[in-house]
Amino acid sequence: MLIIKVLGSGCANCKKLEAIAHQVVEQMGIEVEVIKVTEYPDIMAYDVMSTPGLVINEKVVSYGRIPAPAEVTAWITNALETENP
Amino acid sequence: MTTLTSPSVPQSEKKTFVLLSFAVVLWLIAYNFIQPLANWISFDLLRLESESRLGESVAFFLYDVPKILLLLSGMVFLISIVRTFFSPERTRALLGGKREGLGNVFAAMLGIVTPFCSCSAVPLFIGFVEAGIPLGVTFSFLIAAPTINEVAIILLLGLFGWKVAGLYVASGLVVAIVAGFIIGRLKMERYVADFVWKVHRKTKVTDEKLTWSDRIERAWQSVKEIVGRVWLYVVVGIAVGAGIHGYVPEDALVSILGAQAWWSVPLAVLIGIPLYSNAAGIVPIVGTLIEKGASVGTALAFMMSVIGLSLPEAVILKRVLKMPLLVTFFVVIAIAIIFTGYLFNLVL
Numbered sequence: 366m367l368i369i370k371v372l373g374s375g376c377a378n379c380k381k382l383e384a385i386a387h388q389v390v391e392q393m394g395i396e397v398e399v400i401k402v403t404e405y406p407d408i409m410a411y412d413v414m415s416t417p418g419l420v421i422n423e424k425v426v427s428y429g430r431i432p433a434p435a436e437v438t439a440w441i442t443n444a445l446e447t448e449n450p
Numbered sequence: 451m452t453t454l455t456s457p458s459v460p461q462s463e464k465k466t467f468v469l470l471s472f473a474v475v476l477w478l479i480a481y482n483f484i485q486p487l488a489n490w491i492s493f494d495l496l497r498l499e500s501e502s503r504l505g506e507s508v509a510f511f512l513y514d515v516p517k518i519l520l521l522l523s524g525m526v527f528l529i530s531i532v533r534t535f536f537s538p539e540r541t542r543a544l545l546g547g548k549r550e551g552l553g554n555v556f557a558a559m560l561g562i563v564t565p566f567c568s569c570s571a572v573p574l575f576i577g578f579v580e581a582g583i584p585l586g587v588t589f590s591f592l593i594a595a596p597t598i599n600e601v602a603i604i605l606l607l608g609l610f611g612w613k614v615a616g617l618y619v620a621s622g623l624v625v626a627i628v629a630g631f632i633i634g635r636l637k638m639e640r641y642v643a644d645f646v647w648k649v650h651r652k653t654k655v656t657d658e659k660l661t662w663s664d665r666i667e668r669a670w671q672s673v674k675e676i677v678g679r680v681w682l683y684v685v686v687g688i689a690v691g692a693g694i695h696g697y698v699p700e701d702a703l704v705s706i707l708g709a710q711a712w713w714s715v716p717l718a719v720l721i722g723i724p725l726y727s728n729a730a731g732i733v734p735i736v737g738t739l740i741e742k743g744a745s746v747g748t749a750l751a752f753m754m755s756v757i758g759l760s761l762p763e764a765v766i767l768k769r770v771l772k773m774p775l776l777v778t779f780f781v782v783i784a785i786a787i788i789f790t791g792y793l794f795n796l797v798l
Contacts, residue, residue, distance in 0.1 A: 406645050410652045416567075
């Protein structure tokens with residue numbers, strides 16, 4: 366199963382990104398676990414200095430901005446393909 | 451090693467540039483149209499006397515609000531384009547080999563152009579310190595980034611010209627360089643929260659590869675975000691400024707905020723600390739105060755205190771700084787701002 370992590374200490378933009386992630390997952394109708402990462406040491410483990418960050422299957426796909434839903438969809442599709450070739 | 455691949459969103463470069471040129475033309479037409487429109491509304495439509503105080507205030511307001519909002523949108527767009535070339539990751543790499551002294555100067559200047567949001571202050575701090583950038587250099591960056599605020603620069607430029615805007619940037623740089631250098635000299639590394647030194651990076655983020663469409667798209671996003679956040683403050687600020695413009699007599703403020711009173715600078719800084727997030731609204735007021743005879747150093751000190759010294763930021767930084775360092779951080783910046791205020795009062 367795909368694991369999506371939203372990195373951010375709880376700022377407004379982090380919440381927006383989390384909402385987009387949930388929305389995209391629902392639209393795609395796939396089973397995905399969305400985890401919020403709020404502790405700084407855990408965020409820094411991904412080397413993300415500007416929040417919010419988005420991690421799909423342990424790969425940092427975006428940071429420091431709120432990506433468009435279309436981008437998130439593309440990243441998830443990409444990750445699904447690598448998962449089940 | 452993680453690389454960022456931007457997904458292929460079907461959008462041609464050409465389309466973006468056509469849209470952009472269209473926006474530029476619209477912007478220019480609007481910008482040249484607002485002065486006659488403001489005069490027509492105030493003096494023809496509302497039939498106000500052009501020599502009266504009310505007429506002057508209304509015309510000033512009707513001209514300044516659209517002018518500043520247009521200027522703000524245009525400039526934020528340009529600045530955001532520039533900022534797509536300076537990610538925090540690149541800034542960290544640039545500061546990596548720098549020593550104290552020159553490092554503080556670089557850090558303060560990079561603080562102006564690197565995109566920064568106060569919610570990212572802690573990850574930035576950890577990322578810099580953990581990469582081996584000296585504490586004082588890191589602080590120069592962390593002071594400059596929020597203190598030299600792009601919205602404030604644009605508003606000062608639009609309302610009072612390049613001289614005041616330049617002085618604001620210069621004083622922000624001086625404060626950031628000096629305060630960062632002093633904190634570095636105090637050798638307070640042991641007052642950084644212990645977990646910061648133990649952070650272990652699992653992956654390393656590399657710089658994104660951006661096309662011009664990406665840059666324009668992101669700049670447009672930040673125009674919407676920033677202008678959407680500050681426009682109301684700007685309108686209210688200009689309304690108060692317009693009131694002062696029309697009603698408060700010249701030199702009425704000189705005795706209170708003029709350079710003569712030695713206590714005016716520290717007092718301005720003290721009053722500025724609890725005021726926060728109204729950076730966009732405070733500029734038109736402060737600028738108008740300068741026009742009416744308040745001394746520039748005092749006004750700039752007040753502004754920097756409002757924008758740069760904030761309690762919410764202290765609460766955020768509390769997560770990574772132990773009390774002695776947090777207090778030192780605040781006191782050193784406050785002293786540096788007061789010093790800069792006196793300096794500009796003396797020189798100008």
